Amino acid sequence: MATLLYLESLSDCFASWRKEGLTVLAPVGEGALSGFREVERAEEANFDLLITRTTLKELFFPRTEPMLGYRIGKREIETEEFMPPVEGRIIFGARACDSAAMAIDDALFDWDYHDEYWFRRRESSVVFTIACREPDEFCMCTSLGLSPDSAKGSDVLLRPLEAGNGWQVEPVTDRGHKALSSIEQHLREGSGATAAPAEVPVKFDLEACRSWLANKENFESPFWREISERCIGCGSCTYLCPTCHCFDIQDEGDTYQGIRRKNWDSCSFQLFTMHTSGHNPRATQGARWRQRIMHKFNYYGGKFDVDSCTGCGRCTRECPVDMGVTETLQTIAAKQKQSERT
Amino acid sequence: MSLQEHYRSQARELLAAGAVKMVVGYAEGTTPERRRPVFITEPEECSRLVLDARCRTNLAGYLLREGLLSDGREIAVYLSTEGVRTINILAAESQLSSAQVRILGFEIDRDEVKAMEGKRAADFSEAILAHKERRKKQAPDELAAKLEAMNAAERFTFWQGEFSRCIKCYACRQACPMCWCRRCVVDNNQPQWVNTSSHTLGNLEWNLVRAFHLAGRCVECGNCGRACPVDIPLHLLNRKMTGEVLEAFDHYPGMDEHQEPALASFRKDDPETFIL
Incomplete structure (x- = not known):
């Protein structure tokens, strides 16, 4: 028996999370306009996308962000520190390659300096990764020792059901378990067949x-x-x-x-x-x-x-x-x- | 013989005779749909050269690579009419000598590639004139017509939305053969004239500065739009400016290498009182 999440319940899951004050983000849009944006309902998301044009990293490491405001007066210098908000977020529908990248960058942002901007967002976000069913000619995760269903950097891994009507749910981290407990009433126990992950040829040694x-x-x-x-x-x-x-x-x-x-x-x-x-x-x-x-x-x-x-x-x-x-x-x-x- | 074969053998002969030191052309890419720029220096490598309707990139900008033309030797390059006009502008702006550019001219008409006769930029003046006449009569495309119908506030909202996607990768600038400044204004950081941040103001500043800088210079080759990873319809801005300059000054960029730049020249008898 496995835990299943059906697509028809997804909007209810989003509603449950939102009720708890969490923001829900998902892949939306087509082609060059695609990216992760806030959604209210499941229909707004585009789970048919192989991969969004812009990456998951933008949600943790934005293109531009203010760090410090300063004002130098005659007598004193005023400064104001800007820190990203710690509001909880559910990121639903990342790809394994994008999620794994977060884990890879954790090392850098916690090396000689603990980057609060990065980690505040990391710690307040729960990443649901959906395993890929179909690669395109440019995919090469397997050449890097990863796979279309790698759980690296993810909090929850979702394996698409063969019928295309939902996912098998595998919690990976404590954060993932916690996010799943909020939507417990929308999850089902069952044994739906999962689709085989995409076959991505190895392109180099x-x-x-x-x-x-x-x-x-x-x-x-x-x-x-x-x-x-x-x-x-x-x-x-x-x-x-x-x-x-x-x-x-x-x-x-x-x-x-x-x-x-x-x-x-x-x-x-x-x-x-x-x-x-x-x-x-x-x-x-x-x-x-x-x-x-x-x-x-x-x-x-x-x-x-x-x-x-x-x-x-x-x-x-x-x-x-x-x-x-x-x-x-x-x-x-x-x-x-x-x-x-x- | 197909044009591809014809130009391959020409390229081979030019290299073998030492008439040119390099051929800049197109080769097959990663996928069957893709073509990529290629730089050939050996006659036996000319079989890599491809020419078909997928060869859209304007290659003229590569000639300005640092030092490439500094030895005075010639380079052969595959160019469409837009590419030849680019050479004329670059020569007019003292960026290269057209005598060093041996042209393998072609035009893409729908899905067919046709030869354009000529060796030097000056040989293509008739084709360029025909392009100018066609451009004058050209109706705006669907999106451009929609923008024309908007009022200023609506248009501003439209462009803010488009520019909000800009990630400041500068692919538009790097792909543009007209962006030859050794140090772009945005790379000047003492003082920082233009914000480098990819926020609303920074993106607006960058894209508008570039559009103004290209007014009367853009040949509408489309390199910028093709390079943009987030599909901002930059060509609409440049087309609009080109249309304005054409209408106001009868100026079509790149007619010949002696053409004065529209926004960098003046006449003492100009009817506008602010000139002199």
Whole structure:
């Protein structure tokens, strides 16, 4: 016997949570307009989407957020600290790749500094992940050691029923258990057959990639220039990436009053590493693309023992010039295998 | 021989003879529907060059890659009429010398790709003139017509909604061959002229600054709209500005490389009293 949640009861579940003061967010919209937004009823959500264009990370690490207000007077300096609200949220219908990214980024945001902005939102949110039934040609979670039904970073895992009328419910964390207890009256015990998770082909050998990247001789390889020759240096791949987490701190206002904000930033930008002197240690797009790949598949693993990629495929799916992590890693894996043979 | 084959062999000959050092064209992409920019330097690699109705990207911007043309050598590049006009504007704005650009011209008519005869930008003036005449008569598309019918407040609301999706990835700028500033105004941070934050004001500032900067310069190649990951209909803004400049000054950007920029030139006999 398993716990089942039928689609027809979902609006009642949303109502129960909302009654407790929780905000319910779900994937809505189509294509480029899709993302996670607040919903009241189940019909507003779009569970047919393979993946939203913008990622789950926006709900924890917004594009821009105020940190501090300041006003310098004649006699005193006034400051005001802005902290995100701790209102509870249910995020219903995330994908395994997006949820896993949250767990990956937890390590970074709790490393040399405990990032309150991130963790306040993490601790007040319950993530319900729905296992995928169908991949598209860009999906590559299995190449990163994950799967379409991975529970990493999720509080509750939902497996779609074969009939398409609901999900089998598997609580993962205490937060998940607690959220489920609020909707207990809408859950059923049963034995509905669950749909097989999506079959996502493995696209590259990650171990081979790690070895090639760890070889210091390859840092100056002409490969970096060749693979990124057509890169136009926009931030599309980094901003649509569920794990990319770099930010910039900007003061908006003037010397006497203003707001200090935390804004997304991207290693693809020329300005990202520009020194005041005008010298840029990553002067070319090839050096910037190398940084992105090295950060994800070498440095991050070295520090936190996990790669900073979940295989969602957005970088390739949305690149204006048809680049992305997949092709780069496929080429790197082939290079490593070739060097092992010779 | 198909145009694809014809241009492949031309590219091969140009490279083999040393007439050009590189061919910038299109190759197959990750999926059968995709085409990607490719940079060919060896004659034997020319079989990778593809040309069909899916080749939409305006490649002219790649020529401005730092140092690429600094050795004075020629580069061959696949260009449609919009691409050729881009070369004219870039030459007029002193960003390149059109003598270094060997053109492999093509036009996409519905699903067919057709040859455009000519080698240098100056050879395409008739085709460009025909485009100008067609542009003058062109009716706005459905969404543009809807926007025209709105009052100012409604239009402002529409654009605020569209810009609210902007994530400030600057894909529009990076994909635009006209955005050649070595340091964009938004990247100037001492002082910070334009907010970098992706909030309502910051997004409005960015997208409007870019639209103004392209007035009378945009060739309507569509690179910006195709690059935008959140599908903001940026082309509508640029089309509107192009239409205004065309109507007010009979200025169609990129007619030839001596054309003065509409918003960076003046005449002493201008009827407007504020000029001089």
